[in-house]
Amino acid sequence: MSSDAPVLQQTSEPAESAAAPSRLARYARPMLGVLLPLTLALGWEFLVWRGWSNGRLVPPPSRVFATIVDLARSGELVRHIAATLWRVGLGFAFGVVAGTLLGAISGYWSLARRLLDPTVQALRAIPSLAWVPLFILWLGIFETSKVVLIAVGVFFPVYLGVMGAILIVDRKIVEVGRTFRLSGPAMIRRILLPAVLPAYVVSLRVGLGLGWMFVVAAELIGASEGLGYLLLDGQQLGKPAQILAAIVIFAILGKLTDWLIEIAAAPFLRWQDAFGRTRGA
């Protein structure tokens, strides 16, 4: 009987020490990310509060927050956010659909790649903002030109991501598809797209980031609503708090939508047997 005791001790000890860091990690890890911005914000608030800086050009967080609250109360904020979200969403959707289709086609058919890819790469080399004057001439200064500009920004990383990932799919797995006599579209749907899904999610996130970038460009050029308009308005009327408020909202929306992609993709990536699964998140 006495020989049981050490065994029991041995089994219970590692179990406890394994639980403790995981409980700590659950709360500590997200906090770790907030630490730096929070310290900077509080530090700046403190400096302005003590009067060591007047905070006119760089308003303290409290003033930025107050501006956001004001905008929210008047209903302006919702209108601007809705306009911007709508443009990004629409442009992102078009860009993703086109990028995925063309990327899959030129990834799969080498003839299509030879025909299509050089042109796409040449277009990609053009700074997308160079299209703005042309889009305005062609499509007017209203929504269409903005959405198209965002779609163009989203298209390239998605196209390149899908095509590049398809080209490096393991031949051995493609052969499995061949032995089951999959047709071209079936091969893309059942083998190639799932195989490139991890890389695809990354390219979607890159594409979305560019979408947010281009919505600002589009709204700075000419808009009567949207977060980009808030930026421009703040500049023209000398309201740095409003500019910062718009920037903060951009950061929140950008992070939020990026996180949405991550969350939406997670169930489809559970199969992964990769480095990030064991160490990440």
Place this chain on the structure above:
Amino acid sequence: MLALDRVSKTYPNGVQALARFSAEIRQGEIVAIIGGSGCGKSTLLRAIAGLDRASSGTVILDNEAIASPHAKIGIIFQEPRLLPWLSVADNIGFGLADAPAAERREKVARALERVGLAEKAQAWPRELSGGQAQRVAIARALVPQPEVLLLDEPFSALDAFTRRDLQDHLLDLWADTRPTLILVTHDVDEAVVLADRVLVMRPRPGRLFDQIEINLSRPRDRNSPLFENFKRSVLTSLDRSLDRSVPDRDATQGPGQAMWW
């Protein structure tokens, strides 16, 4: 019946991997192809599977020439090659996409039961051991009920114990529908345990050297003297195939007599 008629393969870089390989394989026969490395075993198997085209010669299954993967021909590779994004059950049902869902479910369930992995149906491939993964690969290839099943060194990556287990398992599964099995291996023991007939190939260029009928009833006792005898004759033949001073048997009898037996 599967008829191989003077199948040759020369790769674009000029290497002749396979030269005028001819054989006839009966429906339900188990044939092992054995030979030194570079003797064109895998090239031959890929030509039969329709994955690669022969440079000349024909592969004919039931009066139909094979030039691309065929519904009646399944293949199992050295690696399981499971699709990592599909559950074990979906991997097994991969070849049944056109079948009605109910039928597919039933066939997959039966196959899972047959390979002893019923409790792993919803597991991801990454959660399987090497032997389990290869069992899933076998089930995936067998579920569409091919007439011919090709196996390219299917157990060579497994440990000796798992390998024996899977060899017995394969015979067990084979007995269900009795497809033709063509097994490429470099393991003499495996060839003698499984095959009705062992084809010995010789390299550079890969060609048929010898064939040995294994007239042993199943199940085979790996420790019986008869088993040892067959092993020894396969080994002897294999040794001779690698000895350059030994002439090709068919060469002495002129063309058209490749099937010298």
